[in-house]
Amino acid sequence: MQIHRIRGNDLNDALRRAKRTHGEGAVVVGHERTSDGGITLAVTVDQSAAVPAVESGAPKPARSPKPADVVRFPKAEATEPPTKRPALLEELAGRLSATGTSQEWIERVLSNVEEGTEEHPIDQVGNAIGSAFRIAKLPKAQGLTRVLALVGPTGSGKTSGLIKIGARLVRGGHPLRFASLDSRRVGAVEQLEAYAAALRVEARALPDGADLNQQSIGAAGCEVVLLDTTGRPQQDCARLVELRRNLEAEEAKVELSSFLVLPATLHRAAMQSAISQFGDLRLAGCVITKLDETPEPAHVLEYVAELGLPIAFLSDGRDLGRSLHRATPEALADLFLRGKLS
Numbered sequence: 001m002q003i004h005r006i007r008g009n010d011l012n013d014a015l016r017r018a019k020r021t022h023g024e025g026a027v028v029v030g031h032e033r034t035s036d037g038g039i040t041l042a043v044t045v046d047q048s049a050a051v052p053a054v055e056s057g058a059p060k061p062a063r064s065p066k067p068a069d070v071v072r073f074p075k076a077e078a079t080e081p082p083t084k085r086p087a088l089l090e091e092l093a094g095r096l097s098a099t100g101t102s103q104e105w106i107e108r109v110l111s112n113v114e115e116g117t118e119e120h121p122i123d124q125v126g127n128a129i130g131s132a133f134r135i136a137k138l139p140k141a142q143g144l145t146r147v148l149a150l151v152g153p154t155g156s157g158k159t160s161g162l163i164k165i166g167a168r169l170v171r172g173g174h175p176l177r178f179a180s181l182d183s184r185r186v187g188a189v190e191q192l193e194a195y196a197a198a199l200r201v202e203a204r205a206l207p208d209g210a211d212l213n214q215q216s217i218g219a220a221g222c223e224v225v226l227l228d229t230t231g232r233p234q235q236d237c238a239r240l241v242e243l244r245r246n247l248e249a250e251e252a253k254v255e256l257s258s259f260l261v262l263p264a265t266l267h268r269a270a271m272q273s274a275i276s277q278f279g280d281l282r283l284a285g286c287v288i289t290k291l292d293e294t295p296e297p298a299h300v301l302e303y304v305a306e307l308g309l310p311i312a313f314l315s316d317g318r319d320l321g322r323s324l325h326r327a328t329p330e331a332l333a334d335l336f337l338r339g340k341l342s
Contacts (some may be wrong), residue, residue, distance in 0.1 A: 100296025130329025136285030152261030154231035157289035
């Protein structure tokens with residue numbers, strides 16, 4: 001039995017979407033409440049559309065967190081024509097599919113389109129996509145030094161992302177320093193020091209075993225410390241937990257925020273692994289990188305939205321000045337509808 005998952009704002013909304021997606025043969029075999037107050041149905045499709053006998057010893061469907069009575073949609077009258085999307089919605093569905101959007105998300109966002117309104121369907125779809133995401137806020141901490149640590153898998157773009165953030169802050173006139181926990185990797189510290197020199201700011205190497213506190217990371221006299229990490233989850237988590245503990249013990253006026261770097265090229269299993277490995281860090285949000293390396297960014301974005309993890313930045317190239325963008329609902333809608341940023 002193949003199980004399909006359908007999300008809705010409430011039970012009626014989810015039932016309506018399940019019927020629209022899978023027709024009269026849709027049978028609900030499970031459900032669960034979502035953290036935002038909505039509901040997810042576990043649906044299977046009975047090709048004969050006949051009510052099956054329910055055996056008491058039948059196994060429960062996989063991934064259905066709660067048992068549920070079988071719910072069948074009322075059969076349509078024979079004269080009812082088959083539901084067909086208008087041409088524009090079919091075009092939008094094609095666009096979304098081309099950027100890697102799942103069928104579930106396509107149905108979800110298209111269900112927000114209302115006919116007879118002044119708002120164009122494309123704008124309605126864009127608004128529905130944008131509203132599905134949390135945007136990480138980076139307010140200026142009055143009287144505090146902010147430490148922004150980027151963590152993530154090796155090769156995810158942590159160092160280049162950190163340098164881009166640094167360039168952005170320097171252009172805005174914010175005093176900052178770079179610091180790196182990645183003293184073992186050949187060329188890692190030298191790369192950071194070279195870019196720091198170009199930006200006319202300081203970079204510090206923090207070797208294994210060095211004490212981590214507000215003095216060693218260079219927090220005094222600057223607004224922001226940008227902290228690079230090794231890409232080794234166990235080591236990075238231990239060092240950042242140590243830094244947080246020491247800052248709290250010192251009652252330092254320093255605020256540590258950790259952001260997970262996720263390349264848009266990652267497959268779901270790798271994303272799940274990264275979230276699991278760095279989940280103990282009280283992640284403040286994430287940075288999506290390598291958006292220029294895939295035509296299907298929706299895969300990673302859907303997963304981030306499902307987690308409710310705020311997005312801080314989007315990166316789509318190597319240019320230090322123009323390839324880092326603050327995440328906005330409009331930018332995220334562009335990625336779903338166009339596969340790239342405007």
